[in-house]
Amino acid sequence: MERKMGTSLAEPQGRVRGAAIREISLVILCVLIAEWAILPLFGRNILIGMIPVGICFIFMFWSHRAWGEKARDLGWRIDNFPQSLSLLAAPMLLAGVLLIVVGWLTEGSGTGVRDWRLVLLSFPWLFLWGLMQQYALQAFINRRAQIIWGRGTRSVLFVALVFGLLHLPNLWLMLATFTAGILWAYVYQRAPNLLALALSHSLLTVVLISTAPAAALHGMRVGFNYYWPIHPTS
Numbered sequence: 745m746e747r748k749m750g751t752s753l754a755e756p757q758g759r760v761r762g763a764a765i766r767e768i769s770l771v772i773l774c775v776l777i778a779e780w781a782i783l784p785l786f787g788r789n790i791l792i793g794m795i796p797v798g799i800c801f802i803f804m805f806w807s808h809r810a811w812g813e814k815a816r817d818l819g820w821r822i823d824n825f826p827q828s829l830s831l832l833a834a835p836m837l838l839a840g841v842l843l844i845v846v847g848w849l850t851e852g853s854g855t856g857v858r859d860w861r862l863v864l865l866s867f868p869w870l871f872l873w874g875l876m877q878q879y880a881l882q883a884f885i886n887r888r889a890q891i892i893w894g895r896g897t898r899s900v901l902f903v904a905l906v907f908g909l910l911h912l913p914n915l916w917l918m919l920a921t922f923t924a925g926i927l928w929a930y931v932y933q934r935a936p937n938l939l940a941l942a943l944s945h946s947l948l949t950v951v952l953i954s955t956a957p958a959a960a961l962h963g964m965r966v967g968f969n970y971y972w973p974i975h976p977t978s
Contacts, residue, residue: 760891761891761892764888764889764891764892765888765892767803767807767884767888768884768885768888768889768906770800770803771800771803771804771880771884771885772885772906772910774796774797774799774800774803775796775797775800775880775910776910776967777796778794778796778797778967779910779966779967779968779969780967780968781968782795782796783967783968783969784967784968784969784972800880801880804879804880804883804884807884808883808884813887817936818879818883818887818936818938819879819882819883819932819936819937819938819939819941820938821936821937822937822939824935824936824937825937825939825940827935827937828931828935828936828937828940828941829937829940829943829944831930831931831934831935832927832931832940832941832944835927836927836944836947836948839923839924839948839951840948840951843951843952843955843956844951844955846955846956847954847955847956847957850957867946867950870946870949870950871942871943871945871946872942873946874941874942874943874944874945874946874949875938875939875942875945877945878928878932878938878941878942878945879938881903881906881907881925881928881929882903882928882929882932882936882938882941883936883938885903885906886899886903886929886932886933889902889903890933895933896933899929899933900926900929900930900933901926903925903928903929904921904922904923904925904926904929905922905925906925907921907922907924907925908921908922908925910966911966912966912967913966913970913971914961914962914964914965914966914970916956916960916961916962917961917962917964917966920952920956924945924948927944928941928944928945
């Protein structure tokens with residue numbers, strides 16, 4: 745009797761974990777198709793290039809509804825914004841100082857950021873781009889990873905590893921995103937706030953492209969575009 749009861753309890757939990765694994769896999773697959781297939785073929789047509797991304801977001805919205813997740817649960821909130829930002833502040837400052845030092849030692853000039861007025865004008869778009877990535881990474885993949893492994897080291901490292909691998913084959917960008925991914929996944933599990941994470945994402949992006957050697961960043965290109973850029977740079 746005890747054996748049967750144990751099996752009956754484990755089976756539903758196994759199905760839940762299996763569902764989380766399949767959902768994570770589907771989202772990763774959509775991103776990989778976009779990076780390695782759709783964008784190389786149809787990159788100049790932004791509407792076609794965004795098809796797998798759109799499918800991915802539709803699926804995530806549907807999944808949240810199916811799991812009964814509310815906007816507040818996902819991190820669309822402001823009440824814990826100061827707490828999340830306080831957890832991010834010190835590591836961000838340290839990362840910024842390290843990037844500046846590395847840029848100075850290597851005489852790197854990043855991607856050639858010189859006009860800071862242009863940076864300020866483009867910052868809203870950087871914030872939006874960071875928000876989209878953090879939503880998919882934290883509100884979806886992180887939450888599903890917690891279903892599989894719970895809160896803590898394993899789920900945090902998994903989220904960071906996924907984020908890094910999605911920037912293949914740009915090794916330096918993979919290292920940067922994996923490292924930052926650990927911080928963001930850790931903070932999200934303690935104070936889930938997507939706005940604070942998006943702000944951190946956009947600020948660190950500006951620092952990275954302003955300090956790291958341009959040759960290392962390889963134009964921030966990932967996927968098939970790393971080898972054969974759709975929009976070649978001079």
